[in-house]
Amino acid sequence: MFNDSSARIADGIRAWITGVAPGAQLPSTRQLVTEYAASPVTVQKALRALAAEGLIESRPGVGNFVRGPRSMRPQDYGWQTAALGTPRRMLPSISGPLRTAPPDAQALHSGYPEADLLPERLVRASLIRAARGSTATARPPSAGLNDLRNWFATELADKTPAGLAAPTANDVAIVPGSQSGLTSIFRALVAPGHPLLIESPTYWGAILAAHQSGVRLVPVPSDADGPDPEGLDRSFRETGARALYVQPNYANPTGAQWSPDRADAVLDVVRSHGAFLVEDDWAHDFGIDTDPQPVAAQDTAGHVVYVRSLTKSMSPTIRVGAVIARGPARDRVLADLSAECMYVSGLLQQAALEVLTDPGWKTHLRRLRTQLRERRDLLVDSLGEHAPRIRVDHVPRGGLHLWARLPDGTNTDRLVRDCEATGVYVASGHEWFPAEPSGPYLRLNFTGPNPNGFPAAAQTIAAALASQD
Structure with a gap:
């Protein structure tokens, strides 16, 4: 042929x-x-x-x-055992969301939207323009390009009520993605071995960053409305913690969005203990039925350290985010970031700024809202029709995922393997708990490729679940 x-x-x-x-x-x-x-x-x-x-x-x-087969003698790396010694800390194994699915698989496990939901044309054009400018060869300031810092400060300032002091560019530090930012924040705010309060369940990347920072995680139960203020106050008193990590808008994995009253109550608890609230606004660009309401917009005394990333909504290659903090906390975070990576690529910063200031960015976000709603509803309906034993107790008002409750006694590891064997990739909810899981869950991404395959994928999950009966 x-x-x-x-x-x-x-x-x-x-x-x-x-x-x-x-x-x-x-x-x-x-x-x-x-x-x-x-x-x-x-x-x-x-x-x-x-x-x-x-x-x-x-x-x-x-x-x-x-070429003939080569006889390879196994390499002996036993000497490294003595040279390395005991690990200073054991990092949790997070593999589910990071698996690479074959092109023909139904991928419901990933934490990223597919390329069709990204502003591909804007990103390509911005990279070309940035490459032609001075940022392609110049070293940027360690805190980041001033115009980009000003954009992040202005975005949060627009959410700040009149009469409250709005953040400025001097409060902003550009980070190479929120993962790096969280690690630096935890190191800057919490001493090694000291407690960090964290919602349970919560973002697995924050759990990993906490372990990298050497802090001690203290889970705080959280539901569709966020953590209970009374329980949170008790946790602060019992542990002596001075920081709390949360995702008030479209939490990963639950999709929860705090009400204004809940946000005020939680912030009051944090203030009363002289503590920090680390707000991860990871899904700021993924509102569906509501708009994000950052808790940081209500803060004027520097209690909230705000993290905002563009990686998921703009492009996985544009690893650019921002930390907004005030006072000495900002100086400590910036010092840790500078020691860790010195600075973020000026080329990527300029490309991100080009996209953010292009009129097409807002047009893209309006179109994205409709696309997210259609996909979310399709996956919810598919589970309801074809896998009724799987409960979605809370339909998220934004974000990328459904948090699906499995029947008691389900072996989630086996379920994940059985689904994968038939071409459907799902993520076990175990990896989103900083301690023992409260029950069996799946986190299902409704922004992956081939949404038309959601009904068939729901049937596959239901069949794998039935095989455990």
């Missing part, structure tokens, strides 16, 4: 290799060009791919030959 695809040529050569002995010489490039009616460049590309796989070897001036 003639085909001008290097992948097809490589497949044909692989098939030929299986029938010959190691050391056999391949047909010449000229012969392959004739056989496959392909260009020399395409044939060379296929040969390079096969060489990279270790199937053939090239001998300059002689030709290409089938």
